[in-house]
Amino acid sequence: MKNYNAVQTGLAIYGMQELLDSLDYVDKSVQRAVKTGMYAGAKIIQNEQKRLILARPNKKGTGSSKLANLIKISHTITKDKYGTYRIFVGYSKEVLNQHPEALVIEFGRPSLYRKNVSFTIEQVRNGEKVEVVNGYIPEYSHIRRAWDNKVKEATQAVIDSIDKELKHFGHNDVNFGGN
Numbered sequence: 001m002k003n004y005n006a007v008q009t010g011l012a013i014y015g016m017q018e019l020l021d022s023l024d025y026v027d028k029s030v031q032r033a034v035k036t037g038m039y040a041g042a043k044i045i046q047n048e049q050k051r052l053i054l055a056r057p058n059k060k061g062t063g064s065s066k067l068a069n070l071i072k073i074s075h076t077i078t079k080d081k082y083g084t085y086r087i088f089v090g091y092s093k094e095v096l097n098q099h100p101e102a103l104v105i106e107f108g109r110p111s112l113y114r115k116n117v118s119f120t121i122e123q124v125r126n127g128e129k130v131e132v133v134n135g136y137i138p139e140y141s142h143i144r145r146a147w148d149n150k151v152k153e154a155t156q157a158v159i160d161s162i163d164k165e166l167k168h169f170g171h172n173d174v175n176f177g178g179n
Contacts, residue, residue, distance in 0.1 A: 045147055056105070
């Protein structure tokens with residue numbers, strides 16, 4: 001049986017703390033860039049939500065500027081345990097409690113008799129006879145549709161923000177495999 005000698009090696013890396021500190025700085029800069037980009041993307045989606053609700057004609061023939069003014073972006077960005085960042089854009093719970101018509105406009109309401117059947121009935125409103133539909137309200141999605149319309153543009157705002165920050169450190173453009 002041969003006798004093997006143990007070989008020990010040592011590795012000394014000088015400047016490791018400076019490297020770790022610079023990586024922490026890059027990480028904080030990228031996190032700040034992600035948050036800046038998320039606010040920019042949220043603003044794009046918010047503008048589209050407002051545009052869509054203002055394009056919906058109401059009884060007066062104009063869009064609902066009251067509801068458009070209630071569409072907000074949250075002031076906080078949350079991060080879950082998987083590292084996913086989230087930002088809220090749309091109506092808050094408080095707004096929906098005060099203005100349930102926003103939900104009715106977004107999702108619609110079936111008729112009183114059968115789904116999507118529209119019987120008209122005459123009612124007296126303010127002393128005048130008017131013909132009204134029995135309760136069916138078609139959906140007019142403006143919250144979800146704005147996301148569908150602008151998701152690529154909002155995502156690009158986040159990517160551009162990260163690119164801008166990484167270029168500061170001499171890195172190339174971010175590529176998420178999309179293009």
